[in-house]
Amino acid sequence: MARSSSPPPSARPVGSATRGTTNPNRLRRMDRWIAATHGPQLRRTADPVAVDLGYGAAPWTAVELLDRLRTAHGDTQVVGVEIDPERVAAAKPYERDGLTFLHGGFEVPLPGAPGRSPALIRAANVLRQYDEAEVVAVWARLCARLAPGGLLVEGTCDEIGRRHVWVALGPEGPRTVTFAARLAALSTPSDLAERLPKALIHRNVPGEPVHAFLRDFDRAWAAAAPYGALSARQRWIRSARTLHAAGWPLTDGPHRWRQGEVTIRWDALAPGGTGA
Numbered sequence: 001m002a003r004s005s006s007p008p009p010s011a012r013p014v015g016s017a018t019r020g021t022t023n024p025n026r027l028r029r030m031d032r033w034i035a036a037t038h039g040p041q042l043r044r045t046a047d048p049v050a051v052d053l054g055y056g057a058a059p060w061t062a063v064e065l066l067d068r069l070r071t072a073h074g075d076t077q078v079v080g081v082e083i084d085p086e087r088v089a090a091a092k093p094y095e096r097d098g099l100t101f102l103h104g105g106f107e108v109p110l111p112g113a114p115g116r117s118p119a120l121i122r123a124a125n126v127l128r129q130y131d132e133a134e135v136v137a138v139w140a141r142l143c144a145r146l147a148p149g150g151l152l153v154e155g156t157c158d159e160i161g162r163r164h165v166w167v168a169l170g171p172e173g174p175r176t177v178t179f180a181a182r183l184a185a186l187s188t189p190s191d192l193a194e195r196l197p198k199a200l201i202h203r204n205v206p207g208e209p210v211h212a213f214l215r216d217f218d219r220a221w222a223a224a225a226p227y228g229a230l231s232a233r234q235r236w237i238r239s240a241r242t243l244h245a246a247g248w249p250l251t252d253g254p255h256r257w258r259q260g261e262v263t264i265r266w267d268a269l270a271p272g273g274t275g276a
C-alpha cells in the first residue's frame, strides 16, 4: 500500500487557511475544460495524478474532478490537499479508489514515492484570499512541483459556477487565460471582471491589457446583438470571431466558444500597462 508523504508535524504547510466556501458542481466548467484540453496529456502520462489544492469545507470538487478526469483517462488519481486539518478529517470518509485527502499547502504533498509530482494542480478560489504580491511566488512554487508536461490551473468563480476566469500555467509559467460563463445569465462579457483571478483583478483599470480586452469584448458583444435573436451562444461565438479578427490572440475556436468559453494567450493580458 502507498505510504503518505505528508510533511512531519514539525513542517508547517505553506500558506494560510482561508474561508472554506464551496458548492457541488461549482467547478464543472473548469473540470470540463481541463478534461478536454489536458486529457490527451493525461493519457500520455505514466502517473496521471491530479491535485485539487484547497478543496474547502467539503470534498465535492475533488470527487467531481476525479469523475470528470476519469472520462479522459480511466486511471487518473485525485489527491485533495487542504491546509485546514479539520477539513481533511471531514473529507477522509469520502476516500475511495483513486481519491485521497491530505493535509498540506503550496508544497503540495503527494502519497507514494518521494519525488512523485502531479500531472495537474487545480487551485480554485484559493489565491483570491491572498495578496496580489504573493501570486507570482506561489505560481512559481506550484509550477516547480509539476511533472514534465503538467498543468497548473488557478482561478476564481462565483458561488454556483456561472462565471469563471482561470489562468493555465505549464512548468515554464503562465500560458493562457480562460473566460467561461453560463451565457444565458450574462448581460455583458465584462460581468466576468468580478471573477478575475488575483493576478488580474486589481488590473482591470484603464491602461492595463485586461481592461482593454474586456472593453473590446463588450463592444464586440454589443455589435453582435442581432445574433442574440438566435441564441446567446451565437452572440458569444460572433463576439469571439470579432475579437480574433481584431488581433486578440485567442487560442481556441468555435468548438470551445460553443461551450461559453474564450481562451487567450496570457502575454496579451499580462499586467504591465500596455493596453490601449
Ligand SMILES: C[S@@+](CC[C@H](N)C(=O)[O-])C[C@H]1O[C@@H](n2cnc3c(N)ncnc32)[C@H](O)[C@@H]1O
Pocket: 014, 015, 016, 017, 018, 019, 020, 021, 022, 023, 026, 027, 053, 054, 055, 056, 057, 061, 081, 082, 083, 084, 087, 104, 105, 106, 123, 124, 125, 126
Ligand atoms: C474558498 S475555498 C475553495 C474551495 C474549492 N476549491 C472551491 O472552489 O469550491 C478555499 C480553500 O483553500 C484552502 N487553502 C488556502 N490556502 C491554502 C494552501 N496554501 N494550501 C492548501 N489549501 C489552502 C482554504 O483553507 C479553503 O478551504
